[in-house]
Amino acid sequence: MTALEMDRADLARHAHGIRRRVLEMCRGRGQGYAGQGLALADLMACLHHHELRRGDDGRYRDALVISTGHSAIALFAVLGELGVYAAEELATYGMDGSRIEESPLEGLPGFEITGGSLGQGLSQAVGIALAERLAGSGNRVFCLVSDGELQEGQTWEAAMAAGHHRLEDLVVLIDNNRTQADGLTASVMGVEPVPEKFAAFGFAARRVDAHDVDALLAAFAQARATRDRPSAIVLETTLAKGVPCLEEYRNTHYIRVEDAVWARALDELEAAAP
Numbered sequence: 001m002t003a004l005e006m007d008r009a010d011l012a013r014h015a016h017g018i019r020r021r022v023l024e025m026c027r028g029r030g031q032g033y034a035g036q037g038l039a040l041a042d043l044m045a046c047l048h049h050h051e052l053r054r055g056d057d058g059r060y061r062d063a064l065v066i067s068t069g070h071s072a073i074a075l076f077a078v079l080g081e082l083g084v085y086a087a088e089e090l091a092t093y094g095m096d097g098s099r100i101e102e103s104p105l106e107g108l109p110g111f112e113i114t115g116g117s118l119g120q121g122l123s124q125a126v127g128i129a130l131a132e133r134l135a136g137s138g139n140r141v142f143c144l145v146s147d148g149e150l151q152e153g154q155t156w157e158a159a160m161a162a163g164h165h166r167l168e169d170l171v172v173l174i175d176n177n178r179t180q181a182d183g184l185t186a187s188v189m190g191v192e193p194v195p196e197k198f199a200a201f202g203f204a205a206r207r208v209d210a211h212d213v214d215a216l217l218a219a220f221a222q223a224r225a226t227r228d229r230p231s232a233i234v235l236e237t238t239l240a241k242g243v244p245c246l247e248e249y250r251n252t253h254y255i256r257v258e259d260a261v262w263a264r265a266l267d268e269l270e271a272a273a274p
């Protein structure tokens with residue numbers, strides 16, 4: 001096996017581990033943002049096990065800003081894999097008194113901003129990227145936003161600022177799952193063509209299959225090599241990716257099902273283990 005093939009095999013195992021944690025987290029109360037967690041597992045594996053840099057003290061140098069608060073489940077799951085959160089604590093996802101909230105609070109390990117009110121995160125990521133530039137740190141800032149958040153004006157104000165300031169260390173990751181709480185994005189208020197819109201705001205923008213690890217790594221490499229403008233990676237994601245019995249919920253914002261379905265989902269995932 002070449003080094004790259006080993007890397008790919010590792011990333012597939014990490015993505016699988018993230019998916020298992022997402023299902024275990026939702027099984028506790030029988031509900032949660034499993035669709036988004038499963039859909040973002042490959043991205044989180046590539047980010048945390050390949051792209052984000054850590055300092056000598058083990059702390060992250062590069063920031064990951066989760067603007068789509070409800071998609072925090074994917075970050076909790078990868079941080080669980082990395083030992084930042086214990087499995088027992090992750091199992092309290094969404095429960096009264098738990099800090100593993102469906103939309104997280106700023107200051108929690110791994111979380112830069114408070115989630116829940118959508119459409120604000122890119123503004124905060126732009127502010128962080130400007131501050132890093134002023135400090136001369138060379139640290140990079142990744143920001144996850146959803147297709148639903150592209151319907152909010154603040155997102156585009158932030159994109160305009162990023163383009164104006166040529167924030168080359170900012171990478172916007174758009175979870176383009178074509179779905180939002182009220183149905184299909186195209187029927188609520190269409191957002192396409194997304195790459196062309198970001199390009200018009202001064203970004204180097206490209207669309208990728210978010211379940212193809214090679215495509216994700218190539219997009220990250222291109223963003224790293226782009227030195228005169230911010231980057232936008234439009235991620236074509238599929239809700240509930242990797243678990244067939246949950247794929248019927250692929251147009252569903254939130255999944256609440258009986259324990260038997262979660263058990264079956266875990267069985268199906270294990271059967272497909274890399």
Ligand SMILES: Cc1ncc(C[n+]2csc(CCOP(=O)(O)OP(=O)(O)O)c2C)c(N)n1
Pocket residue numbers: 036068070116117118119146147148149177178179180181182252253254
């Ligand atoms: C400012 C704001 N307006 C409305 C909502 C209610 N809301 C919660 S989720 C959601 C759908 C957003 O679309 P998207 O993030 O694409 O959803 P997903 O694809 O993850 O289902 C909305 C409108 C909110 N959380 N914040």
Ligand SMILES: [Mg+2]
Pocket residue numbers: 146147148175176177178179180
């Ligand atoms: Mg969406």
